[in-house]
Amino acid sequence: MLGMTTMIRAQDSKYAGAFLEIPVGSRALAMGGAYTAIANDEAAFHWNPAGVSLVADRLAGFMYSAEYGTPGSSLANFYQLGFTFPMKDVTLAANWVRLSVGDLMHTPDLTDSLADTRQRLVRDYVGGSPDYFSDNEDAFVLSIARNNHFTLDWGWLYYKQQIEVPIGVNFKIIHQGIGTFGSASGIGIDAGAMVRFSVAEFTQTPALGNISLATSITDIGGTRLNWSTQRTQVIPMHINGGLAYAQPVPLLHTVAIFSSDFLIGEVGQPRFGLDITYDGKVSLRAGLNQGLFATGAGFNWQKKVDVNYSLSINTALGPEHWLSFSFDIDNLLKKEVPSE
Numbered sequence: 001m002l003g004m005t006t007m008i009r010a011q012d013s014k015y016a017g018a019f020l021e022i023p024v025g026s027r028a029l030a031m032g033g034a035y036t037a038i039a040n041d042e043a044a045f046h047w048n049p050a051g052v053s054l055v056a057d058r059l060a061g062f063m064y065s066a067e068y069g070t071p072g073s074s075l076a077n078f079y080q081l082g083f084t085f086p087m088k089d090v091t092l093a094a095n096w097v098r099l100s101v102g103d104l105m106h107t108p109d110l111t112d113s114l115a116d117t118r119q120r121l122v123r124d125y126v127g128g129s130p131d132y133f134s135d136n137e138d139a140f141v142l143s144i145a146r147n148n149h150f151t152l153d154w155g156w157l158y159y160k161q162q163i164e165v166p167i168g169v170n171f172k173i174i175h176q177g178i179g180t181f182g183s184a185s186g187i188g189i190d191a192g193a194m195v196r197f198s199v200a201e202f203t204q205t206p207a208l209g210n211i212s213l214a215t216s217i218t219d220i221g222g223t224r225l226n227w228s229t230q231r232t233q234v235i236p237m238h239i240n241g242g243l244a245y246a247q248p249v250p251l252l253h254t255v256a257i258f259s260s261d262f263l264i265g266e267v268g269q270p271r272f273g274l275d276i277t278y279d280g281k282v283s284l285r286a287g288l289n290q291g292l293f294a295t296g297a298g299f300n301w302q303k304k305v306d307v308n309y310s311l312s313i314n315t316a317l318g319p320e321h322w323l324s325f326s327f328d329i330d331n332l333l334k335k336e337v338p339s340e
Helices: 002-012 025-028 047-053 113-127 197-202 327-332
Strands: 057-067 074-084 092-103 132-154 159-178 182-198 210-218 223-227 232-235 237-249 256-261 271-278 283-291 291-301 305-312 320-328
Touching: 025 132, 025 271, 025 283, 025 291, 025 320, 047 092, 047 132, 047 159, 047 182, 047 210, 057 283, 113 210, 159 197, 159 223, 182 232, 197 210, 283 305
Parallel strands: none
Antiparallel strands: 057 074, 057 320, 074 092, 092 132, 132 159, 159 182, 182 210, 182 223, 210 237, 223 232, 237 256, 256 271, 271 283, 283 291, 291 305, 305 320
């Protein structure tokens, strides 16, 4: 059973802010986490804050994941709740994520104790009532993004190319609390950018689709976590790159999206994803995350409610199930115009 070593590891810099690495969004997870160049939904803040600007309507999103087990019997629970607000010139998003681990048993640390002290601690532990505590880790993220539009004049080709360059930034407040043993807080910044354009327009080949190139930087300069135990951790900076290509297939009323993510300046296997959506309503997905398989599906009801599920085979403790919902507030509030 998990015990006091959890608290010790939590204050080891190697594990600093590890809960922030837990992915958000079932669609992204089903695509193996290859989402940096796609992010355009309620989970965009996690993968690339620039993608927040691609959300067209006001959205409310919620996600739940049973970490290391099934709902009701998992070792930990992960939640995300957020809102996205498109405005005239920018788009704002506010999100809360939490990792909660309960029923951790407080076991004595015997490594640095004298023999007599160890014997007393063991007697007290064996003969007494177990002492349990919880570990709660939270992040509150405010995102600001803008989608910039440019026109490139290829004079020598006698036509102009429309290009989108979304940019965005996250400001996040992090708080961790481990029972009565200690708490930590810190403030971090993420940033991201994309370049999106039509390959069909560029090559003058109508059958082709759209391409997106992207990068995101998390914890710029390193995010410091200051513990009440007078210790300090630093969450290291990471840079991700991404590439995505969307190919419409009009004959089948589908759009197929191929994507890949990779670390920049670090060693790691790339991630790959595939999304096939029929008529904008039903989606099937698959991906490889660090060589491990993921899959899932999604359903969109009248552009009002989006439900996504993913299954990730990426842990020695068993499969992980993810379920997320998003609600298009503008479409839900839109009144139906009666037909004459």
